Amino acid sequence: MNHAYLSIRQLYKNFGDFVALKDISLDIQEGEFVCFLGPSGCGKTTLLRAIAGLDLQSEGEIFQGGKNISWLPPEKRDFGIVFQSYALFPNLTVAENIAYGLRNQRTRRADIKNRVDELLNVIGLPDSGRKFPTQLSGGQQQRVALARAIATKPGLLLLDEPLSALDARVRLHLRQEIKELQRKLGVTTIMVTHDQEEALSMADKIVVMNHGVIEQIGTPEEIYAKPATEFVASFVGTMNFLPAARLDDDQVQLGKRTLSCCPPLHDEAAETTAANPSTVIKVAIRPEDIRVRYNGDATNVIPADVQQIEFLGSFVRTELLLDGVNEPVVADFSMNDVRDLDIRVGAQLKLDLPENRLHLFEH
Amino acid sequence: MAIALSPPGFLVKKRQRQLGTDRALQVLGLLIGIAFLVVTTVLPLYAILSKSVENKAGDFVGLTNYLEYIDNPSLINSITNSLTIAALTTVVVISLALLTAYALSRTCMPFKNVIRVLMMGPIFAPSLLPAISLVYLFGNQGVLKSWMFGESVYGPIGIVISLSFWCFPHAVMIIMTALSNTDARLYESARAMRTSPIRTFFTVTLPSIKYGLISAGFVVFTLTITDFGAPKVIGGQYNVLATDIYKQVIGQQNFQMGAVVSVILLFPAILAFAVDRWVQRKQVSLLTARAEPLQPKPNKTKDWTMFVLCLPVVATIIGVLGMAVYASLVTFWPYNLELSFNNYQFDLMDGGGWEAYYNSLYMAGYTALFGTAIIFTNAYLVEKVKGMEVLRTMLHLGAMIPLAVPGLVLGLAYIFFFNDPNNPLNNLYGTLAILVICTIAHYYTVCHLTAVTALKQIDPEFEAVSASLKVPFYVTFWRVTLPVCMPALLDIAIYLFVNALNTVSAVVFLYSSNTMLASVAVLNMDDAGDIAPAAAMGVLLMLTCIGVRVLHWGLSHLLLNRTQRWRNTRA
Ligand SMILES: Nc1ncnc2c1ncn2[C@@H]1O[C@H](COP(=O)(O)OP(=O)(O)OP(=O)(O)O)[C@@H](O)[C@H]1O
Ligand SMILES: [Mg+2]
Numbered sequence: 061m062n063h064a065y066l067s068i069r070q071l072y073k074n075f076g077d078f079v080a081l082k083d084i085s086l087d088i089q090e091g092e093f094v095c096f097l098g099p100s101g102c103g104k105t106t107l108l109r110a111i112a113g114l115d116l117q118s119e120g121e122i123f124q125g126g127k128n129i130s131w132l133p134p135e136k137r138d139f140g141i142v143f144q145s146y147a148l149f150p151n152l153t154v155a156e157n158i159a160y161g162l163r164n165q166r167t168r169r170a171d172i173k174n175r176v177d178e179l180l181n182v183i184g185l186p187d188s189g190r191k192f193p194t195q196l197s198g199g200q201q202q203r204v205a206l207a208r209a210i211a212t213k214p215g216l217l218l219l220d221e222p223l224s225a226l227d228a229r230v231r232l233h234l235r236q237e238i239k240e241l242q243r244k245l246g247v248t249t250i251m252v253t254h255d256q257e258e259a260l261s262m263a264d265k266i267v268v269m270n271h272g273v274i275e276q277i278g279t280p281e282e283i284y285a286k287p288a289t290e291f292v293a294s295f296v297g298t299m300n301f302l303p304a305a306r307l308d309d310d311q312v313q314l315g316k317r318t319l320s321c322c323p324p325l326h327d328e329a330a331e332t333t334a335a336n337p338s339t340v341i342k343v344a345i346r347p348e349d350i351r352v353r354y355n356g357d358a359t360n361v362i363p364a365d366v367q368q369i370e371f372l373g374s375f376v377r378t379e380l381l382l383d384g385v386n387e388p389v390v391a392d393f394s395m396n397d398v399r400d401l402d403i404r405v406g407a408q409l410k411l412d413l414p415e416n417r418l419h420l421f422e423h
Numbered sequence: 424m425a426i427a428l429s430p431p432g433f434l435v436k437k438r439q440r441q442l443g444t445d446r447a448l449q450v451l452g453l454l455i456g457i458a459f460l461v462v463t464t465v466l467p468l469y470a471i472l473s474k475s476v477e478n479k480a481g482d483f484v485g486l487t488n489y490l491e492y493i494d495n496p497s498l499i500n501s502i503t504n505s506l507t508i509a510a511l512t513t514v515v516v517i518s519l520a521l522l523t524a525y526a527l528s529r530t531c532m533p534f535k536n537v538i539r540v541l542m543m544g545p546i547f548a549p550s551l552l553p554a555i556s557l558v559y560l561f562g563n564q565g566v567l568k569s570w571m572f573g574e575s576v577y578g579p580i581g582i583v584i585s586l587s588f589w590c591f592p593h594a595v596m597i598i599m600t601a602l603s604n605t606d607a608r609l610y611e612s613a614r615a616m617r618t619s620p621i622r623t624f625f626t627v628t629l630p631s632i633k634y635g636l637i638s639a640g641f642v643v644f645t646l647t648i649t650d651f652g653a654p655k656v657i658g659g660q661y662n663v664l665a666t667d668i669y670k671q672v673i674g675q676q677n678f679q680m681g682a683v684v685s686v687i688l689l690f691p692a693i694l695a696f697a698v699d700r701w702v703q704r705k706q707v708s709l710l711t712a713r714a715e716p717l718q719p720k721p722n723k724t725k726d727w728t729m730f731v732l733c734l735p736v737v738a739t740i741i742g743v744l745g746m747a748v749y750a751s752l753v754t755f756w757p758y759n760l761e762l763s764f765n766n767y768q769f770d771l772m773d774g775g776g777w778e779a780y781y782n783s784l785y786m787a788g789y790t791a792l793f794g795t796a797i798i799f800t801n802a803y804l805v806e807k808v809k810g811m812e813v814l815r816t817m818l819h820l821g822a823m824i825p826l827a828v829p830g831l832v833l834g835l836a837y838i839f840f841f842n843d844p845n846n847p848l849n850n851l852y853g854t855l856a857i858l859v860i861c862t863i864a865h866y867y868t869v870c871h872l873t874a875v876t877a878l879k880q881i882d883p884e885f886e887a888v889s890a891s892l893k894v895p896f897y898v899t900f901w902r903v904t905l906p907v908c909m910p911a912l913l914d915i916a917i918y919l920f921v922n923a924l925n926t927v928s929a930v931v932f933l934y935s936s937n938t939m940l941a942s943v944a945v946l947n948m949d950d951a952g953d954i955a956p957a958a959a960m961g962v963l964l965m966l967t968c969i970g971v972r973v974l975h976w977g978l979s980h981l982l983l984n985r986t987q988r989w990r991n992t993r994a
Contacts, residue, residue, distance in 0.1 A: 114809065115810075133443030133445060133446055133890070134887065134890035135443055135445055135890045136443055140892075143887075145882055147887070149902070150907060151906045151907050152902070152903065160889070161892030164892065164893060164894045164898070211892075212893070214891070218891075
């Protein structure tokens with residue numbers, strides 16, 4: 061085996077004829093915070109439950125700490141888990157909930173009490189030990205669930221959409237807390253989410269999934285800046301997609317114009333297109349990568365008409381028509397740009413689509 | 424292309440899930456649960472089926488017994504009689520129950536709460552009691568005999584009235600549930616469109632409780648067609664299927680013919696069962712819609728009209744139950760109307776004496792205790808174990824069978840199965856244990872469904888969480904699931920207790936001289952002409968049930984306060 065703490069090899073899961081997971085292979089290093097990100101129904105929960113042993117995979121193997129755990133029942137594995145519903149035991153107090161797994165380990169009574177107090181402090185609820193879960197707010201309950209999961213010091217922490225039942229403000233706050241706690245404890249953590257912002261802000265590594273397959277694995281920066289597939293590009297952040305034709309390795313044709321582009325093309329795409337020039341492809345660029353101010357280093361300058369402007373606080377989002385392109389393009393400009401260049405509906409701009417910011421995708 | 428080169432996942436040899444202790448225990452539990460249901464329902468039913476195609480010597484004779492049955496006009500007549508009684512009773516009960524349930528849930532009529540409690544009265548007595556009471560009211564020496572206009576109460580009239588009385592609370596409860604599940608917004612729109620109240624009733628109310636009505640109808644139909652107490656006491660010469668079974672078995676010792684009639688009695692019960700299942704499925708989909716609860720608003724005319732309409736029903740319930748109590752206290756009807764407790768000196772009469780009453784208490788107590796434990800554990804395994812679909816489905820389906828089996832049929836089936844000298848469980852025969860087992864099996868399904876409903880309401884991830892904390896599932900079952908489901912457990916226990924105390928049909932074939940039961944004593948004393956003591960025993964059973972019910976009510980309040988503190992402590 062390799063040095064990964066958790067290693068998943070060619071995992072498949074079928075529900076009858078339906079393939080929920082297909083050929084999932086993944087390595088997670090010790091202490092890493094990994095997010096499974098994807099739209100609803102893509103198989104995130106299924107994968108998480110397979111790792112936990114709650115619903116076994118149909119095929120494939122899982123190694124944790126070098127040990128093959130593929131077919132072990134959940135109680136023989138080493139993990140703590142937190143669910144979206146909290147799943148706190150309603151008839152037990154907060155302290156009893158946190159102590160639930162400790163009691164079973166034949167820990168001494170006093171030690172249990174110390175550990176519970178310590179954890180109550182960690183989650184910032186030092187005085188709530190004697191309350192019942194229903195007496196706490198949603199965010200507090202989720203913290204208790206987290207404390208219960210880490211009480212037994214598991215090697216792996218699994219979080220299934222732990223924040224999605226909470227309101228926006230609590231969510232933002234708890235996001236940081238979880239991340240901080242994870243860093244402090246150094247526990248390898250997998251969090252399932254369909255919220256890209258959550259994944260981008262918390263994860264060391266993001267696994268983007270769609271229809272039961274992994275689309276891309278990478279750091280938040282990689283996922284955002286170098287999306288491997290069209291799905292990743294459209295799912296994470298905002299992206300303009302424009303139909304274009306491929307001319308050669310570093311040139312594409314958009315409308316009547318030729319754009320230069322860097323060819324860190326994804327290998328697969330490169331192979332086919334190189335052999336087959338002028339293939340129809342998609343050129344993609346993020347709204348914030350379109351430049352309206354540049355000093356001589358412009359690579360692809362195109363005139364554009366401003367169609368619409370939406371004020372979004374610190375920046376404006378504009379809808380533009382590029383010269384010779386039918387699809388509207390969205391671009392974000394800072395308030396400074398808007399003021400200095402007098403950007404308004406009907407204005408004519410000369411925009412730069414920097415070659416190193418262009419993404420090319422197979423059609 | 425790349426995929427084809429990697430080792431294809433489907434060819435990798437699949438390894439079995441390793442069996443943990445938890446898993447092994449769960450499999451064991453499921454197997455025990457299935458074995459319990461097989462032994463207590465499936466095998467006895469098989470025994471009765473095979474008995475119906477055997478001759479007295481035990482040889483297989485095909486359908487000979489059935490042909491003999493068809494050729495016997497007095498027997499075949501009972502089918503028509505049973506259907507007539509069941510149909511009439513269903514119509515009477517459903518119309519009255521609809522009226523009452525509507526008044527209770529949709530109006531602010533005066534004395535609503537008192538009436539609501541009174542309506543439940545008949546449920547606490549065996550079906551024999553209203554029949555006995557009718558004898559006192561309209562029988563040969565009845566106080567209100569003149570009301571019968573020369574007709575005899577012994578026969579279809581008496582049976583229909585007694586059974587209507589006895590089934591009434593069941594129907595009211597089902598229809599009230601249906602009425603309370605209606606969306607208030609529908610009524611608001613009807614009002615906004617100036618729909619007349621009558622038209623609203625037919626276009627909004629009726630359609631929305633359609634399934635409740637169907638369900639109530641079939642419950643009443645089944646209760647009626649399978650009941651044996653009322654026709655036995657007040658049926659006179661009017662034979663129905665249930666009394667036929669009893670006569671064939673007890674009177675003529677013709678077990679084969681008893682088995683044949685039992686199999687025939689299974690048909691309407693199975694039909695009702697199928698319809699009920701279908702309705703339940705329909706109703707679930709209705710309930711998932713987000714609905715606004717309906718709060719009745721005071722309306723003088725409507726409230727008083729409904730009150731007046733309900734009065735006859737209230738008067739009947741008070742009259743019939745009151746008559747039974749009065750009759751049990753009268754020293755010697757109709758010659759000495761002085762009140763005394765003479766009729767309660769059961770030890771001075773044939774029929775089992777006070778011993779029978781104590782036996783009944785033990786039997787009902789054990790049934791409630793063991794029944795609740797077994798049924799809830801099995802429901803837990805069905806609902807909360809992961810995987811093992813086949814075993815769980817088998818257990819769940821097995822739990823549904825008893826609903827389709829009339830008590831009398833089950834009792835007879837137990838004779839055939841447990842009295843067989845080749846059966847290793849043979850020594851159970853004649854003990855209190857077999858009465859307990861039979862009663863648990865008889866009332867299994869309703870309790871199972873109650874337990875499943877309660878279990879469905881708790882978080883599905885408790886078992887996953889405890890597995891991750893390495894706490895065995897049975898610890899979580901004990902520390903969390905049981906306490907959280909305590910109200911449902913108490914409901915199941917009280918249901919089993921009340922039914923075990925009052926049941927006649929299932930146990931009438933199974934009691935022995937040592938295990939005489941009070942409900943059977945009512946039957947036997949009535950049979951022997953000791954009607955007043957029979958009434959007294961019936962009243963005693965009813966008072967016991969009411970007492971236990973009150974105790975249950977107090978206990979659940981206490982328990983709720985102690986162990987369910989978390990329920991009321993919303994921040
Ligand atoms: N027990 C099951 N039987 C059949 N299909 C199932 C079962 N569990 C999940 N699926 C299917 O598998 C797919 C993946 O489900 P999963 O719960 O993993 O999605 P998810 O990515 O967690 O989605 P969400 O964000 O909605 O939680 C879904 O299409 C779902 O319908
Ligand atoms: Mg999910």
